[in-house]
Amino acid sequence: MHLRKITLTALALVTAAALAGCGGDGEDTADAGQSPAAQVEGGTAPDEGTVLDTPFDKPDLVLTDTNGESYDFAEQTAGHATLLYFGYTNCPDVCPLTMSNIATAARSLTAEQRADLRVVFVTTDPERDTPESLGAWLRAQGPDFTGLTGDFDTIQAAARSLGVYIEPSYTDDNGDIVSTHGTQVLAFLPTDDKAHVVYTEGVTQETFARDLPRLLEGELP
Amino acid sequence: MTRARAALGLAAALLLGPALAGCASDADAAGGGTPELTAEGAYIPRPPTAELAGGFLTIENTGDADDALTSVTSEAADSVEIHTTEGGTMHQADALLVPAGGELRLAHGGSHLMIMGLDSRPAEGDTVPIQLHFEKSPAISLEVPVRPATYTGE
16 A cells, blocks of 8 residues: 555655755745754854854852752862753753763773763753753763753842753643753863863764864864 | 645644644645655663663655654553654654655764663664554564764764
């Protein structure tokens, strides 16, 4: 029955217009209702980090880690190359992809380098992400990753100080809880504890694998 | 052509909401045509837990009438929702247009399936059964392969 013909190959077809809202074969598709989720401004390739002209200071951020203990971000990560991402676990696409890209890249480091690296995931949905649920979700991706939850206003203020804009979770017309994740990973250097590089959503594990050894040495990618 | 397109745009707007009106193709949805659907490139990135997985695929419509993906089910999960993403937030969609002569892409960064409450956390190489339900066409059953967590179809 030809209507039910199923092809599981042709993966390449998924790629080119992957971010287009809908396909169609006419010129109408240019004004399709959806916009790309990942946008990079300033001409940097979407799969590369962007070096900031003015690096960000570490935010004053004390939250609760996945062991239920207090975690002072600036204090715990001082002198270590640190990646920071704001997301939530009830997110099936970008959040786990981002953390898995970092986890896969980190596996290519030496044990010494891995021990030196800090990867911190801060939830944007603290009402649903408890230390327990966040811990299970994060450990499945990177056993050494730190997950933080706490007061949303504190998280939002810290994110904003880094150019990451998130909104509180709300319930939409369908009765679904809608949360926001950040669209970038910030890389802090061990030398001055400032964020010098921003990685947006198009960045792959290869980019992280190439850049992490340099970041660990305090060098820009 | 213009009238047909306008008529389709109106039909799509009434049927699916204004967000999808831009997806209109040249076919005349009001006519007696038939959609012909195939599902391609389906995959599930290996999820961190059994609680929540994303699903991606492209549904191609080689027929001469529009159709719409109205729901998705899986015997291996508590529920499956269809989501569209705008910026950093996602919303559940009631139905997504599969335009005649076109396709509906559920791709990384855009729309996706949200598969909730899997029986267990699948490993790479496992498959997850899902059924795609449409407004007009018969349902399509798929065994969707689980890919590495970093896989994006590229």
